[in-house]
Amino acid sequence: MRRERRSLVEVGLPVLVIAVLVLVLPLFIPAFVSSLVTKMMIYGLFGMSLNIIWGYAGIPSFGHAAFFGAGAYAAGILILRVGVSNFWLNMLLALVATAIIAAILGVPAFRVFGVGAGAANPIYFLLATIAFGELLSRLAIALRPVTGGSTGLSGIPEPDLGLGFEMTSGRYYYLVFVMLAVCIYIMYRIVNSHYGYALRGIHDNERRMQALGYNTWLYKYTSWIVAAVFGGVAGVLFAYYGGTLVPNNLAMVTSDIAFLLVIMGSTTTFFGPLVASVVYVGVEYLASLYLPDRWPLIFGFMFVLTIMFMPDGLGVWILRGWRRLIRGAAA
């Protein structure tokens, strides 16, 4: 009883406060800032989705953009080439496509290269994940009539939510907010479920998990698909956000963003990558204003600074501070 009330204050209160803040924020800030916040939410979801396999199951991937890009491209192609205009239908179909791609790529990833117990060397797995992203981006360049080749897809319209609801860029902010909230809720349930704790067990000690009766291969494989699907949601939201897609959205440069968000946010907290995304998008914006030519350097610096000064990540740091505050207030 006491514990439940405490977790209500510790977790429920900040979530509620932040949610309300984000909801009323557009009333007080200029449009370009709410557009930045939209991007923070999209990238935050992208980072959190990678964290499901990396932070929880202990499977790092350098190619998570393959799924972000797959979702984005699937949505773009469905709208521009197939003519599916409804947002919800489009989202559903794009996620099915992403899941299928992840299911196909997951077979060689886990069966041939392998990671965890019994794998020859996880480096092969990591290289394979890079290769997947590069492969898909090459495919996006090659399949010009469908994907628009190296110039990509552009002119993706505002999403059509049906029921005659008219979408504007200002309202898109709220759509992203709702999608993010729903995804966070589902992901939170997953990582705290029976299945989610099995992933944590695999992270800590896969051999013991097998000895305890777990088919760890199946867990690794399915968590890879789950992470891909949430990455795909971020991708679809991104496609509508910018209205433009390029092959690089599938490649290493984009995977690096998710990778940085997880490192910066911490692999041991659920919300870490979301916080990191706020910092990341902020820095990216400032850099685009003042040091547009130095972006790769700044990007690298964020990695280095995190590892040097905050190796546990922002998430852990915030959690520690918050717990101390709560305990201080209670005493």
Add this chain to the structure above:
Amino acid sequence: MAPLLETRDVSVHFGGLAALSDVSFGIEPGERLALIGPNGAGKTTLFNVLTGQLRPSAGEVFFRDRDITHASVFARTHMGLARSFQITSLFPQQTVKVNALIALQGTKRRRYHPFRYLMKDKEMQAAAQELLEAHGLWDLREATVSALAYGLQRKLEIALSLASDPELLLLDEPSCGLTTTESAEITTLIKRLGSKITVLMIAHDMDLVFGVADRVILLHYGKIMCEGTCEEIRANQLVRDIYMGSRHAGPGLGKR
């Protein structure tokens, strides 16, 4: 009575090294069988073959008259086999309670449930409490395992191997590295296991062996040298030469 578990001519080669050669033995339901032998004799290797971590180079393994030589590790656990590890094998970043919960749901269908909170599963919580209380670990349930003293980690190691309610329990040096008092506790614990459970254990600790075992097998250089009751083994000159005498003789032999 048909043996619960049986091996037929099991051999394992690591390159040129014959870790096991033509090992054949059986264990009866309810029996306590001890596997002894000097370091490097192949005891752990035999366990790895029995539980499926390792495929034998030749030979077969039967469990309840079923050929399980090629069954996966987790499938064997579901059939009723469980093991503990010589080198402590836990979930170091999780709490004691989470360790127990993960172990307990391993053979339950709900281990795949992707949406129900594990922490709010009353049945699992009660099972975890029961398991941890039985091993004197309930008071430490919120402690992170990596911060636990070694002796307590060894207790948890055994607790986890009992979580699946196995028919056959394989214990790999359960009291490895423990103090005399702690070893005695482990001996008591194994003695207290019900007769429904069959135990095969590797042990260097002769108090444990003679205190618990019905029968003893001596493994040496991957071969079964002799087997018999505790009295027979105690009296056997070969055992003295190879094993018990060597406790005080050669380096790298005997109790670690």
